[in-house]
Amino acid sequence: MATTDVKKVVILGGGAAGLLIAMKLGPEKKKHGIDVTLVDCKSFFEYTPSLISVLYEPTDDQFQKHFHRITADYPSFLSNYEVNFVLGMVDDITEQAVILKGGQELTYDIAAICTGSFYHDPWKIPCQNNNDAPNDEPHLMQWTSRLDFLREKRDEYKAAQSILCIGAGPVGVEVATEIACRAPEKQVTLVSATDTVLSGGSLGDGAKRVLDRLDTVKLILGEKAEPNQDTPMVFKTSETHQEIHCDLAYTCTGIRPNTQFLEKSHADWLDDKKHIRVDPFFQVERDAGDGNIFAIGDVNNMDEPKLFFTAHMQAVHFSRNVKNLFKGAAVQPYCGCQLSMVVSLGPSHAIGSISGIVLNGWPLGLHKGSKLAALAKHVIERISMNDFNTKETANDLIYYTHEKGHLFQKLISAIIRRSTNTSD
Secondary structure, three states: OOOOOOOEEEEEOOOHHHHHHHHHHHHHHHHHOOEEEEEEOEOEEEOHHHHHHHHOOOOHHHHHHHHHHOEEEHHHHHHOOOEEEEEOOEEEEOOOEEEEOOOOEEEOOEEEEOOOEEOOOOOOOHHHOHHHOOOOOOOOEOHHHHHHHHHHHHHHHHHOOEEEEEOOOHHHHHHHHHHHHHOOOOEEEEEEOOOOOOOOHHHHHHHHHHHHHOOOEEEEEOOOEEEOOOOOOEEEEOOOOOEEEOOEEEEOOOOEEOOHHHOOOOHHHEOOOOOEOEOOOOEEOOOOOOOOEEEOOOOEOOOOOOOHHHHHHHHHHHHHHHHHHHHOOOOOOOOOOOOOEEEEOOOOOEEEEEOOEEEOOOOOOOOOOEHHHHHHHHHHHHHHOOHHHOHHHHHHHHHHHHHHHHHHHHHHHHHHHHHHHHHO
16 A cells, blocks of 8 residues: 555445445545545435334334434535535446546545445345446436335235245344244245354354244255246245245345446456455555555455444544555554444344354343343444444444454464463
């Protein structure tokens, strides 16, 4: 990462990583003479991890109010941080400029690609599929259009009596348990190709224990749910050949990075899973260039889970390095973070691991999950929406504890090496 006189920072994508970077770098405008611009194909920020609880709220009024609480209008929000907002879809990126569909060009000194991941219905943002939009007709999304889209998906859910969830990761577990707790008259089948829930471990064991106790949830592990090509909404499991009839099917697996706009001109930047290859400083690994293009969050190939939490930690680190560039100070490689994750098990319980502390309802609530974890998930939602201006401070604090943890590990390793050398 070379030091340069940075003037313009262009951030592609306003999700977990992009928005936090904008919030941290925007106020540096007066101090360092930089100009920050954020580009997104939708006009609003959406806290995606809460969409499941939003969709299954008991009443339509609660649904709309909750959706309003997990969204924020980009122009008005970013104006508080002196950040410019451009509603548009990225078509390509060159050494000097980001090119939007329609031909608009945004020149930059540093480009931060934070375009995140692409999900299945109903969690996906339709405008994120760049390949569906011709060059002169970008798919841009307003808040009201997104609400209408989710309302249609909610109507499908309300009409369904039997629901299939494919995949027992965080999304599949949350969907199954939210529906089971909020609408016990519906039957839910949760199918996973793996033999575990939530990839196993203490969280997986705890979630499976709760799922097994829910009368309206049928859990099938170690099998794929394959659609019947002749009959809609009929699936058959791959091993025991159980036939599953459903009114509604959710695919809760197979997220992919939003890198479609790079495939034509910069396919060499991508690995076999279409993630952007980066070095420990988040610099895009490419054969030529000034080293001023970076990728942060779900879109890069960093070896850690693709979560809002990890995207936030990467965003804090990247922002610190950019500020150091402005000051002419040294930049540091990203060393990863200790995973923190909370998975809902219905509206009032959850299971999670926060900085190594497991919250599973022990000792009396193991069969339902932890109320404390559910409270933590709500607090995380409100921090992510910057209630009381807590988003930057909270993420800085979490990042700081992880950073000191890495230093402590290095110190212990140094002591062990020194003791070994002395004994030799």
